[in-house]
Amino acid sequence: MQFHYASDAGKVAADLLVLPVFESDNPLKPYAFADQLGAVKGDIKGKSGEITILPSRGAVAAARVCVLGLGKQDKVQEREFGEALAGVFRHGSIHSLKLRHVAVDLGAVVKLKGIKTETLGRWAAEAAILASYQFDVLITKADKKKETAKEVTLVGGNKDKLQRGVAYGEVTAVYTAHCRDLVNEPSNRINPATLAKFAQDMAKAVPGLKCKVLHKPEIEKLKMGAFLGVNAGSDIPAHLIILEWHGGKKDAAPIAYVGKGLCFDSGGYDIKPAAGMLGMKMDMAGGAATICTLGAIGKLKLKINAVGVVPATENLINGSAYHPGCVLTSMSGQTIEIGNTDAEGRLILCDALTYTQREYKPKYIVDMATLTGAQVVALGNKVTGLMSNDDKLAEKLDAAFKAVGEHCWRLPLPEFYDKQLDSPIADMVNIGGNPGTITAALFLQRFIEKGQKWAHLDIAGPAMHDGEAWGLWNSKSATGTPVRPLVEFAEQNG
Secondary structure, rough: OOEEEEEOOOOOOOOOOEEOOOOOOOOOOOOOOOOHHHHOOOOOOOOOOOOEEEOOOOOOOOEEEOOOOOHHHHHHHHHHHHHHHHHHHHOOHHHOOOOOOOEOOOOOHOOOOOHHHHHHHHHHHHHHHOOOOOOOOOOOOOOOOOOOEEEEEOOOOOOHHHHHHOOOHHHHHHHHHOOOOOOOOOOOOOOOOHHHHHHHHHHHOOOOOEEEEOOHHHHHHHHHHHHHHHHOOOOOOEEEEEEEEEEOOOOOHHHHHHEEEEEEEOOOOOOHHHHOOOOOHHHHHHHHHHHHHHHHHHHOOOOEEEEEEEEEEEEEOOOOOOOOHHHHHHHHOEEEOOOOOOOOOHHHHHHHHHHHHHOOOEEEEEEEEEEOOOHHHHOOOOOEEEOOOOOOHHHHHHHHHHOOOOOEEEEEOOOOHHHHHOOOOOOEEEEOOOOHHHHHHHHHHOOOOOOOOOEEEOOOOOOOOOOOOEEEEOOOOOOOOOOHHHHHHHHHOO
């Protein structure tokens, strides 16, 4: 998608000119040419998300006009504008009318109190790119693919500030889209080996970003018994994907992201029912987000140090697969009784957490995973579960989510639930019962070394959105969360 800039909206010969309006009895009043559009008085209210497509009737150079409602003027900031604009790029008219070039009049929005032009540019880019997203690489018939806008012209506002914002938003949106692609891909195309290759190829395209992949013999030398136990049932060997970005001071401790790379989850011998197994290509969403967050950090050349670690495997069944009752020895040396082979994500994460702490001694470590169905029950598919051993870290992550318009909610980690993980024959069992999201996080916390600031993000619901389009998310598609919040967190706290 190409972005252009102009100063006079009426002179831009686009296929569609977007006119943002605020809720009132006469929302089009600020536009001098409004009467020429032929809109019936009272039909346009200016309510948030309201979209009305009109022929321009020669009032402007654009062929058509889109009146975009933003809601109450005193409630509108950059986020509200961006999410409303996303609705335009998702609108069926883009496809049906083949609207390739969309111009957006920012004049009314840049004048609002508290609006930052650079932030507005970022939201405009993210809205246009992410709302236009579609996963169609496997569709071979051209008539089944949706038309999307190819050019966007932003009109009004300081051009230099808009350009800086758009440049930033293009990166965060593109790498969020990469994450969506990885999660949307079927598991016969994205497996531990191809996920590792994606990370390697991405790193080659970003100067300064380093990628190394540890293969099964190296993982065995590290004594990652929990990770290898899950991998035992798969014909594809485990891969440990590691990305490094050195943009800060040489001796500065990095921010570390660790993502679950479970490329397909059958449940193992505690096999999932057919309906529960169908969507398990997305069980590597945490790993995809980790990889793409590091890509965005490198592309933006953030002046921080950051590392991303992704244990990648499948959880399948064969004669060698681990089974209920097994005891695995983790890299930390702690032993784990297997109470349920479908609680595998925490097993691959615990070894990755140990590796990351020992190898990098990070300032913060944040892991993310589609870890528990209980998260979906508790918070649904729009809110990430946040758990942490450090109040300030939790507050900073919450602020990062809010800054980009995504949502998280902190859950507690009480000691009395931790006792449910005790095993009579090993140091712990891998499943602690209800509340499942919390006991899963408490399991991971047992692998966090003393003094290490750590947070866990359960994205089981938000990773894949199956409802109506919402915010910058598309219906029935991977969301790419939490790439944007984690880039924001890294920039503000590196």
